[in-house]
Amino acid sequence: xxxxxxxxxxxxxxxxxxxxxxxxxxxxxxxxxxxxxxxxxxxxxxxxxxxxxxxxxxxxxxxxxxxxxxxxxxxxxxxxxxxxxxxxxxxxxxxxxxxxxxxxxxxxxxxxxxxxxxxxxxxxxxxxxxxxxxxxxxxxxxxxxxxxxxxxxxxxxxxxxxxxxxxxxxxxxxxxxxxxxxxxxxxxxxxxxxxxxxxxxxxxxxxxxxxxxxxxxxxxxxxxxxxxxxxxxxxxxxxxxxxxxxxxxxxxxxxxxxxxxxxxxxxxxxxxxxxxxxxxxxxxxxxxxxxxxxxxxxxxxxxxxxxxxxxxxxxxxxxxx
Amino acid sequence: xxxxxxxxxxxxxxxxxxxxxxxxxxxxxxxxxxxxxxxxxxxxxxxxxxxxxxxxxxxxxxxxxxxxxxxxxxxxxxxxxxxxxxxxxxxxxxxxxxxxxxxxxxxxxxxxxxxxxxxxxxxxxxxxxxxxxxxxxxxxxxxxxxxxxxxxxxxxxxxxxxxxxxxxxxxxxxxxxxxxxxxxxxxxxxxxxxxxxxxxxxxxxxxxxxxxxxxxxxxxxxxxxxxxxxxxxxxxxxxxxxxxxxxxxxxxxxxxxxxxxxxxxxxxxxxxxxxxxxxxxxxxxxxxxxxxxxxxxxxxxxxxxxxxxxxxxxxxxxxxx
Numbered sequence: 001x002x003x004x005x006x007x008x009x010x011x012x013x014x015x016x017x018x019x020x021x022x023x024x025x026x027x028x029x030x031x032x033x034x035x036x037x038x039x040x041x042x043x044x045x046x047x048x049x050x051x052x053x054x055x056x057x058x059x060x061x062x063x064x065x066x067x068x069x070x071x072x073x074x075x076x077x078x079x080x081x082x083x084x085x086x087x088x089x090x091x092x093x094x095x096x097x098x099x100x101x102x103x104x105x106x107x108x109x110x111x112x113x114x115x116x117x118x119x120x121x122x123x124x125x126x127x128x129x130x131x132x133x134x135x136x137x138x139x140x141x142x143x144x145x146x147x148x149x150x151x152x153x154x155x156x157x158x159x160x161x162x163x164x165x166x167x168x169x170x171x172x173x174x175x176x177x178x179x180x181x182x183x184x185x186x187x188x189x190x191x192x193x194x195x196x197x198x199x200x201x202x203x204x205x206x207x208x209x210x211x212x213x214x215x216x217x218x219x220x221x222x223x224x225x226x227x228x229x230x231x232x233x234x235x236x237x238x239x240x241x242x243x244x245x246x247x248x249x250x251x252x253x254x255x256x257x258x259x260x261x262x263x264x265x266x267x268x269x270x271x272x273x274x275x276x277x278x279x280x281x282x283x284x285x286x287x288x289x290x291x292x293x294x295x296x297x298x299x300x301x302x303x304x305x306x307x308x309x310x311x312x313x314x315x316x317x318x319x320x321x
Numbered sequence: 322x323x324x325x326x327x328x329x330x331x332x333x334x335x336x337x338x339x340x341x342x343x344x345x346x347x348x349x350x351x352x353x354x355x356x357x358x359x360x361x362x363x364x365x366x367x368x369x370x371x372x373x374x375x376x377x378x379x380x381x382x383x384x385x386x387x388x389x390x391x392x393x394x395x396x397x398x399x400x401x402x403x404x405x406x407x408x409x410x411x412x413x414x415x416x417x418x419x420x421x422x423x424x425x426x427x428x429x430x431x432x433x434x435x436x437x438x439x440x441x442x443x444x445x446x447x448x449x450x451x452x453x454x455x456x457x458x459x460x461x462x463x464x465x466x467x468x469x470x471x472x473x474x475x476x477x478x479x480x481x482x483x484x485x486x487x488x489x490x491x492x493x494x495x496x497x498x499x500x501x502x503x504x505x506x507x508x509x510x511x512x513x514x515x516x517x518x519x520x521x522x523x524x525x526x527x528x529x530x531x532x533x534x535x536x537x538x539x540x541x542x543x544x545x546x547x548x549x550x551x552x553x554x555x556x557x558x559x560x561x562x563x564x565x566x567x568x569x570x571x572x573x574x575x576x577x578x579x580x581x582x583x584x585x586x587x588x589x590x591x592x593x594x595x596x597x598x599x600x601x602x603x604x605x606x607x608x609x610x611x612x613x614x615x616x617x618x619x620x621x622x623x624x625x626x627x628x629x630x631x632x633x634x635x636x637x638x639x640x641x642x
Binding site for chain 2: 131143154160167
């Protein structure tokens, strides 16, 4: 199998490429290197079964040329579409960011899959499609879907065009609704923020919000394992799964404590007001992962273990400079 | 109140403008006249409280200029965004149609509302956001939302950016999920198709699909009445309602019979195969309108009455030529 991974130089993309190559797949990767970096690709870039093109997927001409070059080496069998803006606050400030990087990348991916005759897509969606449903458990069939960030809106829009595409040129689709994913190479996120803040000021860690936000976290190794498990075991034309641990999650305060303990033991912590860290942030949600459990998958690490491991990994990443 | 109606020269737009002017509102209308026509505006165009600009809303520069001219006459208080591609099969053949006319028109509307400081939007969404949920009753909180047409996908995407906009610059939103709406000025739809087919060949009416598709239909007079009722009575920041009659609907065969009886009594009817008229067509659905009923609104006509009245109106429209 020759798999196209979009956003291959990003956090999840590099980990997915590594895992797929390890399992004997061939990888064709595309990235615009806006959030991803070639350095992230160091572990795979010299692999004989790895091909890479730099292109901005929101520019369909550039995308078509890159895909043509990759196809000329190996016919692409399916697409794993991970490219997106992962900077949620940037998309709240300027909706054009998520329009371009989170939605148009999907729209163009589908247009080119039709042109190139590629029938199967696996798509990195997000728990952000659910918006804020209050205390309700978020299962795959929950509604209504009113996202509270443009990132979530453009992930939902992407799901929608994929689902419509199944009525015409697409053959199969896998929609993975990602939870908070942590690990390295970290490019953004609460752990990286805390580590960097403490590097600047080792005496005090300032936390946005009151620290009571509770979320579940999945380590990227578990995430990649889950995606490959779903791809191997889910049998519908349209497969859609929440991906995440089955625990109740940990609070931002817990994460702050882990980082302080590891980076600057004894540093003070200050908290903001309210349980929303930033506009577009969902304060707390109960993420139902029963559908994935019933398919037979279990994470190796729960949220607390994932946070502890990711803190270690991110501290190591940051001290490499 | 000065209301901006986008898509004002279309089927619903013209009826809404008439009703709002009758109730003493001021209307600023925009339309690109691709599907709408100035002829549709004849009943309102000379009204002193009606202003109109031709602009393609997918072109934000043109849209901004048009909105600026309308605002210079009267400050706009809220936007009723109706502009969209109403040609569902066209969007299945080419997703760029609904991207441009159904989604980018919404995206640009929100961007300009932010620029111009307009806080309230009323949006013409669609039952198409639900996709094909089989036998399930489609209530407002039903999920998952996997549309089967690009039209439905881009209506869902529009809802999503509106909901995200409420977290930043929007103050209130009204999302109306339209059913099949019938009446005049008819620009598309099954009744108009049948009437025109019989004009070409009065001996035989060819029906796509086997005629068993059952859908509910709302007359445009009832639709407009419902929208104004919701605007007046719904009190949330984000209000979303299925709009439709509460009956079980009528079949395509019933509609064909009404048209034959009115246009060419004694004409034969031939039917196709399958219960889907075209790709992207949802064969049958049970549209739950309990939320709207609980708000206190009732339609004057049920589906069968609405079809009979619309057939009369469309036959009259077509014989005016």
